[in-house]
C-alpha cells in the first residue's frame with residue numbers, strides 16, 4: 001500500500017493510473033476508522049481497479065467551539081486497517097499543503113446548507129465542500145463513496161458535483177450500525193459507558209417512527225412526536241433537532257407521499273451524534 005502526503009504527487013499518481021485505463025474509487029475520510037469506513041473501502045474495491053482513501057481532519061469544517069482538537073486520530077492504526085482491506089493508496093495531506101498561506105478559495109452550496117446541520121453548524125458545509133472539491137481535483141476519482149449517515153453531507157456533495165460538472169459518480173452507501181443499532185461514528189469514542197447505553201435510544205426512536213410509518217401513519221407531526229417522545233425518556237440524551245424532510249431535496253414535508261428521511265442530532269454527554277432513517281412505502 002502506498003502512502004502519499006503531497007497533493008502534487010497524489011495527482012501525478014492518479015493521472016498515471018488513468019492513463020493506464022484504471023478506474024479510481026475514492027473514499028474521503030477524517031480517519032479513526034470503524035466498520036462504516038471499511039465497508040465503503042470494500043465496496044470501492046469491488047467496483048474499481050484502484051482504491052484511494054484520504055485521511056485528513058479538515059479544520060475548515062469545524063466551528064470554533066467544536067471538537068477539532070480532540071477529534072480522535074491514530075494514523076498507524078488506520079494504515080493497518082486500510083491495508084487489511086486491500087486499499088491501494090492512502091493520501092494523508094498536511095494542513096500547510098491543503099491550505100497554504102494566502103489560501104482564499106471556497107466552494108459553497110448555498111441553499112441545501114441553510115437547514116438542519118447547516119443551521120446548527122454555520123460554515124460546516126462550506127468547509128466540507130471546499131475540502132471535497134480539492135480532494136476530487138487531487139485524487140481525480142471516477143467514483144467517490146459517501147455514507148448515508150451524514151445524509152445532508154451526501155446530498156450537498158451530490159449537488160456540488162452536479163453544479164460544478166465534476167465527472168465523478170457519487171455512490172451513496174447505507175449507514176453501518178453496531179449490533180444494538182447505534183450508527184457507527186468516530187465520535188462514539190467520546191461516550192462513557194452510561195452514555196453509550198443511552199445513545200441506543202437514537203436508533204430506537206427512529207425505528208419506532210418507522211414502525212408507525214409502516215402501520216400507515218403519514219402525518220409528519222405525529223411521526224416526529226413519536227421520535228421526541230422516545231428521546232425524552234433518557235435524560236442523558238439532549239436532542240438538538242428532529243426533522244422529517246424530502247429525501248431528495250431536504251425540503252420540509254407535512255404528509256409523506258414520496259421518500260422522506262428522518263434526520264436528527266442529539267448530544268449524549270459531550271458527543272454530538274447524528275442519525276438518519278429513510279422512510280419508503282413498500
Ligand code: PAF
Pocket residue numbers: 028029030056058061128131132150153
Ligand atoms: O464525512 C467526513 O468524514 C468528512 O466530512 C469528509 C467527507 C471526509 C470531508 O472532510
